[in-house]
Amino acid sequence: MNTIIFRTVAPYLTALMVVFSVFILLRGHNDPGGGFIGGLIAASAFAIYGIANGVAPVRRALYFHPITLAGFGLFLAACAGLPSILAGVPFLTGLWVFPTVFGVELALSTPLFFDIGVYFVVVGSITAIALGLEDRMEN
Amino acid sequence: MAGASSGHVDPTGILVEANLHLADYIIVAPVVVPVLFGALLLMLRGKTRWHGQIAILAMALLALSTGLLLQRVSAEGPVTMTMGRWLPPFGISFSVDIAGALLAFVSSLIALTGAVYAASTTTTLERRYGFYPFFMLMMAGVSGAFLTGDIFNLYVWFEVLLISSFGMIVLGSEQRQLDGTMKYAFLNLVATTLFLIATGLLYGLLGTLNMADIWQKLNASGDPGSAARAGPVTTIAILYLLAFSMKAAAFPLNFWLPASYHTPKFLVSALFAGLLTKVGVYSLLRVLLMLFAQERLVLADTIAWVAAFTMLAGVFGALAQSEIRRILGYLVISGIGTMMAGLAVGSLTAITGLMVYAVHSMIVMTALYLAAGIMARLSQTSSLSASGGLYAASPWLAAAFLILAFSVSGLPPTSGFWGKFVLVRASVESGAWWLAFVILLSGLLTTIAIFRVWIFAFWRGGPQDTPDGAEAWKVEPLEKAYRQGAFLALGALVLLTLAIGLMPEALLSTSADAARGLLYPGDYIGSVFGGGQ
Amino acid sequence: MEVYLAILVGIFFTVSIYLLLSKYVIRVLLGVAVLGNAVNLLIFTAGRLTREVPPIIPAGLQVPVDPTANPLPQALILTAIVISFSFFAFLLVLGYRSFQDLHTDDTDSMRFAEPVDEPAPPRGY
Numbered sequence: 152m153n154t155i156i157f158r159t160v161a162p163y164l165t166a167l168m169v170v171f172s173v174f175i176l177l178r179g180h181n182d183p184g185g186g187f188i189g190g191l192i193a194a195s196a197f198a199i200y201g202i203a204n205g206v207a208p209v210r211r212a213l214y215f216h217p218i219t220l221a222g223f224g225l226f227l228a229a230c231a232g233l234p235s236i237l238a239g240v241p242f243l244t245g246l247w248v249f250p251t252v253f254g255v256e257l258a259l260s261t262p263l264f265f266d267i268g269v270y271f272v273v274v275g276s277i278t279a280i281a282l283g284l285e286d287r288m289e290n
Numbered sequence: 291m292a293g294a295s296s297g298h299v300d301p302t303g304i305l306v307e308a309n310l311h312l313a314d315y316i317i318v319a320p321v322v323v324p325v326l327f328g329a330l331l332l333m334l335r336g337k338t339r340w341h342g343q344i345a346i347l348a349m350a351l352l353a354l355s356t357g358l359l360l361q362r363v364s365a366e367g368p369v370t371m372t373m374g375r376w377l378p379p380f381g382i383s384f385s386v387d388i389a390g391a392l393l394a395f396v397s398s399l400i401a402l403t404g405a406v407y408a409a410s411t412t413t414t415l416e417r418r419y420g421f422y423p424f425f426m427l428m429m430a431g432v433s434g435a436f437l438t439g440d441i442f443n444l445y446v447w448f449e450v451l452l453i454s455s456f457g458m459i460v461l462g463s464e465q466r467q468l469d470g471t472m473k474y475a476f477l478n479l480v481a482t483t484l485f486l487i488a489t490g491l492l493y494g495l496l497g498t499l500n501m502a503d504i505w506q507k508l509n510a511s512g513d514p515g516s517a518a519r520a521g522p523v524t525t526i527a528i529l530y531l532l533a534f535s536m537k538a539a540a541f542p543l544n545f546w547l548p549a550s551y552h553t554p555k556f557l558v559s560a561l562f563a564g565l566l567t568k569v570g571v572y573s574l575l576r577v578l579l580m581l582f583a584q585e586r587l588v589l590a591d592t593i594a595w596v597a598a599f600t601m602l603a604g605v606f607g608a609l610a611q612s613e614i615r616r617i618l619g620y621l622v623i624s625g626i627g628t629m630m631a632g633l634a635v636g637s638l639t640a641i642t643g644l645m646v647y648a649v650h651s652m653i654v655m656t657a658l659y660l661a662a663g664i665m666a667r668l669s670q671t672s673s674l675s676a677s678g679g680l681y682a683a684s685p686w687l688a689a690a691f692l693i694l695a696f697s698v699s700g701l702p703p704t705s706g707f708w709g710k711f712v713l714v715r716a717s718v719e720s721g722a723w724w725l726a727f728v729i730l731l732s733g734l735l736t737t738i739a740i741f742r743v744w745i746f747a748f749w750r751g752g753p754q755d756t757p758d759g760a761e762a763w764k765v766e767p768l769e770k771a772y773r774q775g776a777f778l779a780l781g782a783l784v785l786l787t788l789a790i791g792l793m794p795e796a797l798l799s800t801s802a803d804a805a806r807g808l809l810y811p812g813d814y815i816g817s818v819f820g821g822g823q
Numbered sequence: 824m825e826v827y828l829a830i831l832v833g834i835f836f837t838v839s840i841y842l843l844l845s846k847y848v849i850r851v852l853l854g855v856a857v858l859g860n861a862v863n864l865l866i867f868t869a870g871r872l873t874r875e876v877p878p879i880i881p882a883g884l885q886v887p888v889d890p891t892a893n894p895l896p897q898a899l900i901l902t903a904i905v906i907s908f909s910f911f912a913f914l915l916v917l918g919y920r921s922f923q924d925l926h927t928d929d930t931d932s933m934r935f936a937e938p939v940d941e942p943a944p945p946r947g948y
Binding site for chain 3: 442446449453456460463465466467468469470471472473475476479480483486487489490491493494495548549550552553609610611612674675742746754
């Protein structure tokens with residue numbers, strides 16, 4: 152697997168896949184996509200980078216431990232239900248605001264933050280499993 | 291995009307209209323609090339210094355919220371909150387009645403004492419590996435399972451607590467832990483898969499997953515389809531019985547429990563014994579007793595036989611073991627059998643006894659495992675032949691274990707007496723003399739099994755072959771922090787079982803209300819579909 | 824269509840149960856994977872099959888005009904897939920780790936938690 156072609160291409164491929172995963176995450180509310188599938192794409196990006204260049208560079212590049220990322224995602228997803236307390240509606244109700252930034256109407260909502268949370272949970276946990284298995288294969 | 295442009299869709303009739311108050315969020319708080327704290331501790335995995343204190347805070351908040359919830363449900367009757375404003379049966383609802391709130395409250399108390407015990411006994415390595423996040427997420431799963439009103443959501447909470455329990459049981463990765471986890475994981479996987487199969491078939495049959503809606507559809511009078519689907523419904527009920535019995539470790543599907551519960555660290559065994567099998571029993575109550583009331587009558591004889599064999603298999607297993615934790619594992623099974631006896635009889639008195647016994651069993655089994663943890667720490671072994679002389683080492687521990695031994699055997703003045711008393715009375719009232727006899731017989735054999743532990747580990751002067759009357763066996767002294775935390779947790783549980791034993795009125799009346807709510811779920815259904823929320 | 828899928832579900836269950844009954848962990852793992860798919864297919868079939876009509880409400884309407892495919896089983900299956908995926912990942916790591924530490928794949932010789940030659944409990948002292 153560790154050919155020079157693969158090692159050269161891997162960083163670009165990884166960057167491309169991570170950008171694509173964010174795109175998939177953001178288009179997910181009304182079109183096919185979303186946090187789960189986006190997270191899977193990002194996690195496979197890190198797994199590819201790990202196969203090409205070893206596990207240690209991936210861990211360095213991520214800076215945070217994958218499990219920490221998963222924890223952050225879970226926290227964000229759980230917090231996405233809390234604004235409904237202020238609005239007086241049941242837990243996890245979707246709440247929307249439409250601020251206009253630079254003349255463009257943005258649709259921000261609690262489901263979006265929930266989805267970002269899911270994204271991080273999936274990225275974190277799948278990357279942790281993938282890196283753990285790759286670690287064992289290297290040894 | 292949705293939102294501004296979709297203003298012409300009329301939401302009345304599909305969305306919850308009523309405004310909620312802050313106090314209503316108490317319904318989801320028992321799930322949200324542990325999830326938030328679990329996520330927080332996952333993020334702080336590198337900084338383990340304050341994990342113990344944060345966990346105690348989280349579990350105290352959990353106990354507070356479940357306590358308030360129980361108080362509210364007792365005062366006002368069942369309450370419901372439907373996630374995301376979609377009206378039931380389309381939205382996932384959390385419907386809390388007294389049975390769910392009572393068990394959630396007791397489990398949060400157990401978790402609080404577990405957190406206190408953990409704060410002084412977990413090593414830094416265990417914290418780094420993620421003991422506390424797993425613990426918090428398991429509690430979220432347990433609370434969610436007790437509070438949810440949607441059967442697929444119940445499956446999801448089962449999986450949440452199961453995945454977290456996998457993480458906890460394998461923590462440390464010793465050889466026997468890997469072996470134990472293997473059995474625990476595969477058998478529980480099969481059990482939850484059976485649960486999922488039954489749920490899929492039920493959805494295919496009724497087209498709904500909301501428990502209140504299922505109850506209405508199954509019990510609708512004059513429905514022409516009800517005769518045609520009697521067979522499939524009974525099959526689904528049997529699948530549920532199989533799945534939850536496996537989860538609760540009832541005979542003949544109990545073998546995973548004694549193969550795994552003695553392998554992890556003592557606190558993990560204690561939490562599992564106190565909480566996880568009881569979630570299985572609760573699900574049996576909720577699904578088989580409440581939803582499939584007619585089918586339970588058909589299955590009553592089978593459940594009675596399963597209960598009798600579970601009780602006996604448990605106590606005979608306990609008598610045959612020589613390791614303390616394995617004895618306790620079999621006693622957990624025997625306790626499950628006693629509860630299943632209540633389910634088999636199914637009268638109001640029997641379900642009351644079942645609830646009392648479930649509360650008692652949660653408290654006492656946790657306490658016994660914690661006591662076994664302190665014993666193992668003192669004598670550096672859990673083997674019955676190699677223990678001894680612990681009375682001289684720690685009279686308080688000996689006293690606590692003695693009270694717990696009374697309690698688990700069902701002798702007064704402890705909580706175990708009342709549970710068995712009500713269950714035996716219910717069995718006799720309904721004419722099931724033999725079931726009452728088996729309950730009493732298993733109580734007698736439990737007495738022998740547990741007092742043998744007490745006599746060997748505490749009463750005699752030292753391990754096997756130490757001459758009687760010899761000087762006290764030298765044991766490892768406990769560090770101060772360990773001693774304080776462990777004895778605080780153990781003492782609280784022992785006092786709780788004594789308090790219930792001496793003043794059972796509150797628990798008995800709450801359990802009777804819980805049983806009434808399960809047998810006549812009119813208010814439960816009303817809280818889901820009627821009036822607002 | 825439901826009948827054919829029901830037969831397929833039956834075949835899946837047969838295969839998975841046969842594999843689950845094996846004493847080798849790796850076969851049991853494969854059985855678990857097939858079992859998860861069998862259950863997903865079962866839920867899918869139980870939700871009734873409607874082809875080529877996505878459950879989307881046209882703009883300006885309150886309810887869809889024609890009967891559409893049932894979206895709920897798909898949501899249930901997605902949840903079940905995620906869960907069985909994480910289960911499978913855990914069991915795979917566990918199996919691999921056990922093979923490394925216990926040096927066996929055969930559950931008959933995995934007797935670490937419950938040793939074969941346990942002494943009988945003491946009868947008296």
